[in-house]
Each structure stands twice: as structure tokens, then as C-alpha cells.
Amino acid sequence: MTAVTSTPSGDLSPAASDRRISERIGGIAESATLAVDAKAKALKAAGRPVIGFGAGEPDFPTPQPVVDAAVAACSDPKNHRYSPAGGLPELREAVAAKTLRDSGWQVSASQVLITNGGKQAVFEAFATIVDPGDEVLLPAPFWTTYPEAARMAGGEPVQVDTDASTGFLPTVEALEAARTPRTKVLLWCSPSNPTGAVAPRELVEAVGRWAVEHGIWVIADEIYEHLVYDGAEHVSMPVAVPELAERCIVVNGVAKTYAMTGWRVGWLIGPTDVVKAAANMQSHVTSNVCNVAQRAALEAVSGPLDAVDEMRTAFDRRRRTIVEMLSAIDGVECPTPRGAFYAYADVRGLLGRELRGERPQTSVDLAAAILEHAEVAVVPGEAFGTPGYFRLSYALGDDDLRTGVGRMADLLAEMS
Numbered sequence: 001m002t003a004v005t006s007t008p009s010g011d012l013s014p015a016a017s018d019r020r021i022s023e024r025i026g027g028i029a030e031s032a033t034l035a036v037d038a039k040a041k042a043l044k045a046a047g048r049p050v051i052g053f054g055a056g057e058p059d060f061p062t063p064q065p066v067v068d069a070a071v072a073a074c075s076d077p078k079n080h081r082y083s084p085a086g087g088l089p090e091l092r093e094a095v096a097a098k099t100l101r102d103s104g105w106q107v108s109a110s111q112v113l114i115t116n117g118g119k120q121a122v123f124e125a126f127a128t129i130v131d132p133g134d135e136v137l138l139p140a141p142f143w144t145t146y147p148e149a150a151r152m153a154g155g156e157p158v159q160v161d162t163d164a165s166t167g168f169l170p171t172v173e174a175l176e177a178a179r180t181p182r183t184k185v186l187l188w189c190s191p192s193n194p195t196g197a198v199a200p201r202e203l204v205e206a207v208g209r210w211a212v213e214h215g216i217w218v219i220a221d222e223i224y225e226h227l228v229y230d231g232a233e234h235v236s237m238p239v240a241v242p243e244l245a246e247r248c249i250v251v252n253g254v255a256k257t258y259a260m261t262g263w264r265v266g267w268l269i270g271p272t273d274v275v276k277a278a279a280n281m282q283s284h285v286t287s288n289v290c291n292v293a294q295r296a297a298l299e300a301v302s303g304p305l306d307a308v309d310e311m312r313t314a315f316d317r318r319r320r321t322i323v324e325m326l327s328a329i330d331g332v333e334c335p336t337p338r339g340a341f342y343a344y345a346d347v348r349g350l351l352g353r354e355l356r357g358e359r360p361q362t363s364v365d366l367a368a369a370i371l372e373h374a375e376v377a378v379v380p381g382e383a384f385g386t387p388g389y390f391r392l393s394y395a396l397g398d399d400d401l402r403t404g405v406g407r408m409a410d411l412l413a414e415m416s
Contacts, residue, residue, distance in 0.1 A: 024152065032144045032383030033391075036367075040377035051404035052377040053392035056193060056341065058259040060314075063307040066258060066300045073295035083291050085283035086275070087114025087267070091298045095267050098301040102225060103236035105250075105269075113275045114289050114297075115282065118223050118253040118266035119145055124278045125219045125249045125268050126153035126185070134184035139170040140385035141344065143193045143221070147385075155185070159385050164335050164346065168195040169203060172210045185217045188237060191224040194384045194391040195344040196319075196337020198232040201240060208241030218244060222252045223266075224340040226308050229316050232338040246271050256341075257308055258300040265289060265297040315341045318394040318401055325405040326392070329412055341395040344381075348388035353415040363388050374411040376404045 019026075036054035043050040061067075073079045086092065092109040100106050115121040122145060130136065132154035138146055139160045147157040160178045162168045175186065188207065190199040199207075211218050218237055225234045238245040253266030268278060288294075319336070322343045326334040331349035347366060352359055356373060360366040363380035367390065370376050381389030394401055 028148050028152065029144075033379050036377050036379050039371070043371075043375070048375055050371070050375045050377055051396075051400050051407070053394075053396070053404060054377050054379050056256070056393045056395060057261045058256065058311060058341070058395045059397055060259040060307075060311055062259050062263070062296075063300070063303075065303060066260070066296045069299035070292050070296040073292045079291035079295060081291075083288040083294070085287050086279040087112065087289065088291070088294045088298065091294050091301075094298050094302045095269070099250075099269060103222070103234070103239055105236055105239045105245075107269055108272075110272050111269050111275055113268050113278050113282065114294060115253075115266045115268060116286055116289050117264040118221070118251055118255060119149075120282075120286070121251040121253065121266040121268040122146065122219070122221065123149045123152065124281060125251055125270070125274075126150050126155060127281060128274050128278045129217055129249070130155040130184060133182060135180060135182045137175060137178055137183060137186045137216075138385070139175075139187070139189075141168065141192075141194050141381065141389070141391075142187065142385055143189065144383045146187050146189075150185075150187075156182075158183070161386070163386075164333070167335075168192065168197040168344070169199055170207070171203075172206050175207065175210060179214060179216075183214070183216055185219055186211055187219050187221070189221040191228060191232075191234065191339025193221075193224065193340055194342050194379075195335075196340045196342050198228055198234065198339040201233065201235045204235040204237050204240045208237045208244045211247065212241060212244050216247070218248045220248060220250045222250055223256050225252070226257045226305065227312055227315060227341060228339045229312075229319060230336075230338050234339070249274060254297045254300050259307075259311065260296070260300065263293045263296055265293050314398075315395065318396075318398060319343070321398070322392060322394045322401060322405060325402070325409065329409050331412070331415070341393055343392045343394060345390045345392065346388065347390050350412060350415060351388065355411070355415045363390060366390075370408055370411060374407040376408050378408075 040050045040052035092112040095112045096107050096109050126149050130153040134155045135158045136150040136155045138157050150157045160170050162170050220237050238248045249270035251268045254260040323334050323336050326332050326345050333346040367378050367380040378390045378392050381387050
């Protein structure tokens with residue numbers, strides 16, 4: 001058999017013909033948070049009493065009126081058929097109304113695209129506005145999906161480091177230092193996953209004005225908008241800086257606010273040309289989002305926020321508990337988050353110490369030791385662009401939270 005050689009007509013080279021997985025997909029890293037959650041669940045299934053702090057998933061059931069709406073939708077034949085790829089018209093209208101109610105941004109239904117969860121909204125936002133070689137500014141720590149979604153769109157992620165001294169928030173000066181002629185997009189997430197940082201209004205306004213000045217797009221992830229504490233305020237950037245609206249895409253969904261992670265309904269909001277282009281892509285990728293899930297989401301975003309308030313009260317209690325317990329561990333520093341449901345603990349003071357015959361040198365090593373010896377699953381900071389940290393979700397029951405952090409503390413007390 002003769003090997004295939006590269007020719008001007010486009011024949012495959014040997015390397016390309018032998019490659020089973022494309023370079024684009026082969027370079028994608030697995031979601032670290034889902035990987036940790038899957039490993040914890042597998043160990044539990046094998047009979048080990050693992051407590052997982054990995055996935056950002058509320059432990060509450062979806063509110064009953066939302067479930068009831070889904071049950072009713074199952075029996076309605078109109079939900080058994082294809083629906084518009086961009087989302088049910090009534091849900092798009094409801095999301096527009098909810099956006100005005102919750103953030104003060106007035107948009108039309110034509111500016112809303114319903115997606116298969118927030119992750120698809122993030123991916124489609126990048127895919128719609130990013131060309132190969134465009135740079136995407138990612139303040140770090142960042143959610144593990146952002147850089148992968150940017151790369152899949154052909155973009156080049158550019159990490160902008162933050163730390164506890166700035167409250168894990170980027171300054172305009174840091175963003176400007178990272179800007180180049182190829183900078184196309186800034187990814188903005190407040191309240192933040194993984195740090196729980198909430199940007200004050202003055203910073204949101206300053207960053208928004210900077211983006212307008214330099215013609216930079218902003219993709220703003222507002223999935224944790226309702227989960228703020230200690231008087232913190234969620235500020236939507238296109239509301240704070242209206243002149244940014246034509247270069248801003250907001251992504252959101254029902255997963256965190258309404259305990260609907262498994263229902264997979266999200267959305268993006270932006271200029272009509274962006275939404276139309278993203279909807280065209282979605283028509284080929286997934287067609288419509290599940291109609292039953294959309295009907296459930298319609299009930300969620302149209303209804304009161306009573307259940308959300310109850311969940312936030314519980315998260316607030318757990319937030320204070322986990323910060324207190326983590327901060328009591330020698331070698332651990334844990335700032336108090338003001339939003340979302342994550343604690344981002346600095347464990348660099350533990351690295352290199354001896355633990356049961358080993359000396360973990362990285363937060364990945366230390367997380368593996370904690371899972372093995374304490375049966376507690378945490379996500380190491382490497383997943384978020386900042387080695388030396390742990391992210392712990394406190395969206396789990398109070399008893400499990402205390403037991404899990406207690407186990408960790410007992411194990412880490414052995415370090416010398």
C-alpha cells in the first residue's frame with residue numbers, strides 16, 4: 001500500500017490520515033469539576049463514604065411548581081414536536097421580562113436565545129464572535145470551561161492573574177496590560193466561580209468603560225446573580241454601562257438559581273445580529289432545547305423568588321461555617337466569599353509538608369491525598385488557572401459539610 005502524501009490538491013498527509021481524533025477536539029481537557037464529582041460518586045458507589053465538594057450543584061430539589069409544570073407539559077402533544085431552534089417564544093419573552101425585573105436591563109425577546117444549559121450559551125457566545133487568532137482575556141481564577149470554549153472557537157485565552165490582595169478581582173490596569181491589537185473579548189464573571197468574588201459597581205463601570213474605549217466585546221456570565229451575601233450587589237455590566245450593550249453578551253440560566261442543574265436550560269442575551277447568528281448555528285447543532293425542560297424554565301423565571309431566598313439563606317449559613325472551619329486549619333487561608341456558593345482556600349502553606357510518608361508538592365497532589373486518606377473530594381486550583389488553591393462548593397447539606405471539612409482538618413493536622 002502506498003502512503004498518502006500531501007499535494008496542492010488537498011490530499012491528506014500521513015500524519016493527518018493516521019490521526020484518529022482531530023487536533024481541535026483532542027486538545028480539549030476534561031471538565032475538572034465534573035471529573036472530581038464523577039470520581040467521588042464512583043467511590044461512593046463502591047461503598048466508600050466519600051463527601052464531595054466538587055460540583056457546583058445545589059442540594060435542594062427543584063421547586064415543586066416547576067416540576068408540576070414539567071409534568072403537565074409531558075401530556076401536552078404540542079411539546080412532543082419540534083419547536084423553534086431559538087427557544088419557545090413565550091420563554092424568550094419571559095426571560096426578557098425576568099432580565100428587566102432582576103437586573104434592570106430592558107431587552108426584547110429577539111435578543112434572547114434559549115440554549116441547552118449555560119455551558120452551551122458560553123460556547124455559542126465565543127463561537128459567534130471569535131475568529132481564529134482572536135485573544136480572549138480571562139481573569140484568573142476562572143471557571144474551567146471558559147478557556148476550552150474559547151479555544152474551540154479558535155480563540156487564544158490570555159490569563160489575567162488576580163489574587164486575594166485585590167479580592168480576586170481584575171483591575172483595569174491589569175486588563176490594559178494584557179490587551180494587545182488582537183484582543184477581541186473579555187470574559188467577565190461576577191459573582192465569580194470559583195472564588196465567590198463580587199465586583200463592586202465602580203469596578204463594573206470602570207471595566208465596562210474601558211471595554212467601550214477599546215472596542216472590546218464582553219461576555220458576562222451572570223449565572224450566580226441571585227446568590228450574594230453581606231450586602232453585596234450584583235451589577236449587570238450592560239446596565240451599568242449602557243453604551244456597551246452593542247458589544248456585550250450576557251449568559252445565564254436556571255441551573256443555580258432554581259436548583260435545576262439537570263434540566264439543562266440556559267440562555268444568552270445580546271445584539272440581535274449576534275443572537276440570530278448563534279440561533280442559526282444552534283439550528284444545526286442541537287435544534288430546539290427539550291420542550292418539557294423549557295416549560296419548566298418558563299414556570300421558574302415567571303414565578304416568585306421565594307424558593308431562591310430560602311436557598312440563599314441556607315447557602316449563607318454554610319458559607320460562614322466553611323470559612324470558619326477552613327480558616328482554623330493551620331496552613332490554610334480562606335477569604336470570605338460574597339457570592340455564589342464556593343470557598344476558594346489558599347493551601348500553599350501546606351505544600352511540601354510531610355503527610356503519611358509523602359510530601360505533596362502541588363494542590364493536585366494534596367487533593368489526591370485528601371481523597372485517598374480522608375475520603376473528601378475537592379477541586380485543585382490548577383483547574384482554574386491558579387495552582388495552590390482548593391475550590392470547595394458549599395452547596396451540600398450542613399451535616400456533610402461539617403463532616404467533610406472536619407475529616408480534612410483531622411488529616412491535615414498530621415502534616416509536619
